[in-house]
Amino acid sequence: MPKDSSIKKVMVIGSGPIIIGQAAEFDYAGTQACRSLREEGVSVVLINSNPATIMTDTEIADRVYIEPLNVEFAERIIARERPDGILPTLGGQTGLNLATQLAEAGIVEKYGSRLLGTPLASIQKAEDRLEFRSLMQEIGEPVPESWIIEQESQFAEPAKSGIWPLIVRPAYTLGGTGGGIAYNEEQLYEIGRRGLSLSMRHQVMVERYLAGWKEIEYEVMRDANDTAITVCNMENFDPMGVHTGDSIVVAPSQTLSDKEYQMLRTASLKIIRALGIEGGCNVQLSLSPTTFGYYVIEVNPRVSRSSALASKATGYPIARVAAKIAIGLHLDEIDNAVTRKTLACFEPALDYCVVKIPRWPFDKFTVADRRISTQMKATGEVMAIDRAFEPALLKAIRSLEVGIYGLVGKASAQLSDVELEEAIRVPNDERLWAITEAFRRGMMVEEIQALSAIDPWFLRKLKGLVELEATIAANKTILSAACNRTEATSEDEPVCSLLRQVKKAGFADRVIAMNVGVNEAQIRTLRKRLGILPVYKMVDTCAAEFEAATPYYYSCYDSENEN
Amino acid sequence: MKAILVLEDGTVFEGKSLGAPGRTYGEVVFNTGMTGYQEILTDPSYAGQIVSLTYPLIGNYGINIDDFESRRVQVEGFVVREAESVPSNWRAKSSLHSFLKDRRIVGIEGVDTRALTRALRVRGVMMGAISTEESPEQVMQRLKKAPAYASKDLNRVVTTEKPYVWPPYTSSLPDLAAVNNSEPELPLIDPTHRIALLDCGVKYNIIRSLSALGCEVTVFPCTASTSEILSKDPDGIMLSPGPGDPATLGYVVETVKGLIGKKPIMGVCLGNQILGCAFGSSTFKLKFGHRGSNHPVKDLASGRVYITSQNHGYAVDPDGLKDGMEVAYINLNDGTVEGLRHRELPIFSIQYHPEASPGPSDSSYFFKEFVAKLPAR
Numbered sequence: 001m002p003k004d005s006s007i008k009k010v011m012v013i014g015s016g017p018i019i020i021g022q023a024a025e026f027d028y029a030g031t032q033a034c035r036s037l038r039e040e041g042v043s044v045v046l047i048n049s050n051p052a053t054i055m056t057d058t059e060i061a062d063r064v065y066i067e068p069l070n071v072e073f074a075e076r077i078i079a080r081e082r083p084d085g086i087l088p089t090l091g092g093q094t095g096l097n098l099a100t101q102l103a104e105a106g107i108v109e110k111y112g113s114r115l116l117g118t119p120l121a122s123i124q125k126a127e128d129r130l131e132f133r134s135l136m137q138e139i140g141e142p143v144p145e146s147w148i149i150e151q152e153s154q155f156a157e158p159a160k161s162g163i164w165p166l167i168v169r170p171a172y173t174l175g176g177t178g179g180g181i182a183y184n185e186e187q188l189y190e191i192g193r194r195g196l197s198l199s200m201r202h203q204v205m206v207e208r209y210l211a212g213w214k215e216i217e218y219e220v221m222r223d224a225n226d227t228a229i230t231v232c233n234m235e236n237f238d239p240m241g242v243h244t245g246d247s248i249v250v251a252p253s254q255t256l257s258d259k260e261y262q263m264l265r266t267a268s269l270k271i272i273r274a275l276g277i278e279g280g281c282n283v284q285l286s287l288s289p290t291t292f293g294y295y296v297i298e299v300n301p302r303v304s305r306s307s308a309l310a311s312k313a314t315g316y317p318i319a320r321v322a323a324k325i326a327i328g329l330h331l332d333e334i335d336n337a338v339t340r341k342t343l344a345c346f347e348p349a350l351d352y353c354v355v356k357i358p359r360w361p362f363d364k365f366t367v368a369d370r371r372i373s374t375q376m377k378a379t380g381e382v383m384a385i386d387r388a389f390e391p392a393l394l395k396a397i398r399s400l401e402v403g404i405y406g407l408v409g410k411a412s413a414q415l416s417d418v419e420l421e422e423a424i425r426v427p428n429d430e431r432l433w434a435i436t437e438a439f440r441r442g443m444m445v446e447e448i449q450a451l452s453a454i455d456p457w458f459l460r461k462l463k464g465l466v467e468l469e470a471t472i473a474a475n476k477t478i479l480s481a482a483c484n485r486t487e488a489t490s491e492d493e494p495v496c497s498l499l500r501q502v503k504k505a506g507f508a509d510r511v512i513a514m515n516v517g518v519n520e521a522q523i524r525t526l527r528k529r530l531g532i533l534p535v536y537k538m539v540d541t542c543a544a545e546f547e548a549a550t551p552y553y554y555s556c557y558d559s560e561n562e563n
Numbered sequence: 564m565k566a567i568l569v570l571e572d573g574t575v576f577e578g579k580s581l582g583a584p585g586r587t588y589g590e591v592v593f594n595t596g597m598t599g600y601q602e603i604l605t606d607p608s609y610a611g612q613i614v615s616l617t618y619p620l621i622g623n624y625g626i627n628i629d630d631f632e633s634r635r636v637q638v639e640g641f642v643v644r645e646a647e648s649v650p651s652n653w654r655a656k657s658s659l660h661s662f663l664k665d666r667r668i669v670g671i672e673g674v675d676t677r678a679l680t681r682a683l684r685v686r687g688v689m690m691g692a693i694s695t696e697e698s699p700e701q702v703m704q705r706l707k708k709a710p711a712y713a714s715k716d717l718n719r720v721v722t723t724e725k726p727y728v729w730p731p732y733t734s735s736l737p738d739l740a741a742v743n744n745s746e747p748e749l750p751l752i753d754p755t756h757r758i759a760l761l762d763c764g765v766k767y768n769i770i771r772s773l774s775a776l777g778c779e780v781t782v783f784p785c786t787a788s789t790s791e792i793l794s795k796d797p798d799g800i801m802l803s804p805g806p807g808d809p810a811t812l813g814y815v816v817e818t819v820k821g822l823i824g825k826k827p828i829m830g831v832c833l834g835n836q837i838l839g840c841a842f843g844s845s846t847f848k849l850k851f852g853h854r855g856s857n858h859p860v861k862d863l864a865s866g867r868v869y870i871t872s873q874n875h876g877y878a879v880d881p882d883g884l885k886d887g888m889e890v891a892y893i894n895l896n897d898g899t900v901e902g903l904r905h906r907e908l909p910i911f912s913i914q915y916h917p918e919a920s921p922g923p924s925d926s927s928y929f930f931k932e933f934v935a936k937l938p939a940r
Binding site for chain 1 (some may be wrong): 576593596597598599601602617618619620624627629630644645647649651652653654675676678680681684726796851855856857858859862866867868869870877895896919920921922923924927
């Protein structure tokens with residue numbers, strides 16, 4: 001179906017203030033959406049209470065209202081502007097809440113407008129716990145079994161379910177105190193009784209415990225014609241138990257075989273269709289590390305932090321496409337903005353590895369609890385691209401701008417062995433560097449895996465980096481001698497191959513210099529003398545299968561330079 | 564150990580030996596799928612080809628015993644940027660390197676596979692060779708003398724030697740003895756339907772998919788005659804994928820012509836091209852083919868688009884089709900034919916892979932559609 005020609009003016013609801021737990025993703029999405037609508041000749045009216053955003057810049061929308069995001073002000077703007085449609089799914093929860101209120105108060109209808117994009121009923125179904133569970137059961141997608149318990153006798157049901165271990169969470173207690181993990185019936189009753197007495201409402205939730213399972217996400221798009229695609233998948237470095245916003249994340253998944261990848265992709269498509277989403281959504285799944293078992297954890301029925309990440313990681317502009325779907329276009333009627341020759345109806349093929357690391361504000365909130373778990377504490381994130389995991393990770397670390405340039409963290413070196421194990425076992429903002437410190441102290445991959453449940457694929461990569469750094473230090477004599485030469489000699493050869501290997505793995509000149517005992521500029525000069533320079537490759541959505549018109553580039557130490 | 568990949572236009576890529584040392588040659592092609600290397604390595608349609616993967620980290624989840632698409636490694640050579648030496652996956656039984664070494668497949672790692680992809684995209688697929696024991700000049704000499712892709716009948720190489728029966732509701736391979744010796748034993752479960760599959764290079768998942776629907780599948784060599792196939796009184800005919808240039812498969816086209824109007828027919832990949840030829844059309848070679856797990860295909864009847872798994876270097880010319888055969892599916896990227904459907908007869912075919920493995924299973928409904936067309940037993 002071509003664009004709905006009755007839609008000439010659209011009101012976009014912005015996200016309001018940016019708060020902890022967000023990474024400015026709604027500003028990114030809203031800006032993209034406004035541009036996308038205007039590309040289609042639609043006039044855009046924007047309402048946002050936060051002027052410190054890109055989307056409120058005068059050239060992004062046709063009309064910008066910087067007003068409180070409430071029903072009163074929104075109605076006044078609607079009365080004045082008379083938009084044909086209102087697009088609420090790009091402003092996060094704030095936009096959705098306001099749209100719901102406007103619809104329920106009859107304001108949308110009163111002014112002859114309508115809500116565009118994913119229907120409110122779909123959003124409700126995705127966000128209401130009980131409705132979502134029953135929909136998943138209806139379509140045969142597994143959700144973790146759970147029970148609400150208000151008296152001791154009710155523990156009999158989870159006890160006889162045969163599911164172990166179970167996590168017991170008392171309702172309405174501060175920070176989840178009194179909860180625990182039960183591996184057998186006796187423990188369930190013991191922890192359960194304690195939980196009931198500690199809960200203000202005398203209520204506990206018992207749920208299948210998925211600790212150590214992999215956390216995998218899919219970004220999915222669907223149009224009104226029921227065509228649905230996945231934009232990309234992502235694998236969390238941190239297994240279940242850490243909020244995905246607080247996890248190190250890689251794209252695409254690294255440890256999933258095609259059978260696992262496709263099983264979860266198929267589930268994600270089934271879910272977006274069952275929900276009736278028109279636009280984008282994010283599906284979070286949990287995959288067993290030892291079987292094909294998986295569970296659907298949750299769905300974000302709108303653009304999210306993850307979709308902003310997926311957009312940048314793949315070159316596929318999710319918000320731009322979602323906005324066009326909202327005004328009636330089908331995926332095969334929208335162009336691929338990077339190739340300009342193919343369409344938005346395809347799945348990006350990556351020929352690189354993407355690593356995201358959260359940026360926590362603990363440098364500002366110095367007394368805050370630095371442990372991370374299911375409630376997101378990060379206020380931002382960095383993303384890096386390279387041809388392999390190691391250099392992407394090291395690039396991302398440097399981009400955090402926390403004064404860490406490689407594998408040596410801030411606090412880990414001072415920890416005792418016992419403290420170090422604790423820093424690996426309990427997720428926290430320094431865990432990555434606790435792991436590299438543990439490798440320096442000779443710990444094995446298997447030990448760290450047992451403590452953290454992090455997939456050994458990631459751990460072996462970290463171990464490899466620690467070993468390579470030790471190789472730099474072990475070769476400091478020949479490296480520093482090479483720094484002092486200005487003419488090429490036969491002694492350059494081993495230096496050249498080591499330095500190339502180290503740069504390919506992503507080490508900064510600064511870190512190399514530190515290990516050699518020279519300064520950063522000397523390493524850079526040496527590199528240039530030896531011709532070890534980065535090349536630039538494209539993010540083109542299609543792994544070079546098609547020519548790209550408007551790609552962006554990342555640096556890497558590979559052969560061909562495309563810049 | 565050092566290795567080199569040389570293209571027939573003289574381009575040389577340097578890298579390290581992966582798998583077995585030695586020398587090999589074939590048509591160099593690229594696949595953009597990010598997962599599924601085990602299925603790709605064992606897909607008979609890659610016979611005669613050196614396959615390069617655009618995803619740079621290959622081997623992460625190792626090799627397992629379930630994901631084989633045929634008994635052999637079918638590629639002539641394998642090119643990756645980085646091969647993982649220690650796999651991490653609960654099903655992994657071997658690393659990529661040791662698997663390739665055991666199967667005596669010559670590969671190369673450390674190649675800038677994106678640069679290789681760009682070269683093939685611009686100049687088209689071409690012959691190439693991998694070597695761990697020759698200079699680039701020696702490889703070029705060898706390449707000049709090497710026969711072109713599909714100059715020998717690759718289908719006769721990859722097809723089954725003798726007919727064999729795959730029972731219903733069976734996901735594992737049939738007993739090897741049953742394939743090589745005498746008549747197979749009768750299956751224990753009564754099949755819902757009996758299907759004759761003409762094997763030009765079948766992937767196991769096509770048979771598994773039919774078997775899972777309750778069908779008994781008799782697999783015939785590609786040289787089987789019309790009367791041999793009909794003598795088993797099958798309820799329907801499946802035409803398999805396979806390697807090579809469909810224009811050289813006149814004998815298969817003739818066999819299929821004899822089946823038209825007698826039985827319901829479904830064709831997959833090469834099977835689509837064979838049916839196109841049987842209905843008056845011809846095929847042409849694509850510049851760099853379609854190989855990957857992300858190709859959008861439009862169903863012209865519903866307007867819906869499916870993401871498909873593809874592996875083909877040739878396409879059906881839509882102009883020559885006659886006798887009621889029509890184009891039903893097209894590729895959104897380049898508009899080429901992705902499927903045919905007969906106006907009256909229960910005959911249809913698709914150029915892509917409903918059996919997935921690797922790639923999305925969005926198109927698995929075709930097997931159900933085919934079985935629904937078969938007469939009840």
